[in-house]
Amino acid sequence: MTASPEEIAAGQAVYTPSVLRLYDLLVLGLSNHFVWKCPTPRLRALYDAHVSGNHLDVGVGTGYYLDHCRFPAAAPRVALMDLNADALRFAAARIARYSPESYRRNVLEPIAFDAPKFDSVGVNYLLHCLPGAIAEKAVVFDHLKPLTNEGAVFFGSTLPQGGVERSGAARRLMEFYNRKGVFSNRDDDLVGLRDALRGRFRNVEIDIVGCAAVLVAHD
Template structure:
């Protein structure tokens, strides 16, 4: 059995088959619309704008967005990477029509050399669950760069602090999640996200919808 760093576990260990059974309704439905103020249709659109036919998804959740979004080809090659086996199994089952490959790995340690190369890499609702500062957690971009094709796109979304409109209930829920270790975004801001992406990629775009940053980056710097 793989051994992953203990300090990385709080952000993903909370997800079991029981909690994942209500994740789509509770998080992607109610929380996205009424708390984070970013209805999931925006995240589906973001996927469709950036997905390539050879795609790596990191932090796969329930596979909701890969299931709902349209790929540029009918038979994409999809690899799922996650340290949580329940997430991997549920997402694999959900998009079984694509015959995805699953990789049990921690995103904050270097990826397996055999992982391959991809034209798009997705990090949806992942960064705010990773421990540490934005600088520390952005090592994930260094780990994925060797697996990104020359013109490949990295995209994703994350919940940030200090943005408007961000209602009091959102700030309160973020505080609770941070206290439990489910989130680690107490110091994640639009400025720190942009800085870390711009240090690694020549082309960076970020759109704020409610409390959520939808980002995309390409043209990796040496």
């Protein structure tokens, strides 16, 4: 099933400048710790462990992790990719010291790209915002892999509904976000995520932290 333009737009449209100004407090400060039970320091550590000096971040949020992670290079090449122009501007301003590249793209479609390729790709909190089931939305990896060099690592996290334990608060908040179109993870499950990644990468690691699936994948 192909996602409609309305479904694609809904998952990113919520990130207006006013929402982005509150995002770190509400999502990274409160939801991650108290609802999803995947504390933000755990995801910062994921970036510290896998980010390269030639990195592409997809679904950029506020740029928090790029602002706080430890790059293995003094002057890393950092690129941002998102469908939401406000998020791109917000994140780019936050990490202006890296002179980031910005690309407004829909990753559910083949990506037009003519710049040098990347050695790492962050897809943090991306998949659960994309319409469709995991088997359908995992096409993003098919579209992103041509943008990477051999051996590039993909890493990030997502919030599935199946195969993880969710508190009552997590269930209620996910359902609220699904009704609003912010999330589209009713059909997302751990088995589907693992199968989608293993069908595309030779090496796949998935850790469950709270109700988040923290992933690392590479050939």
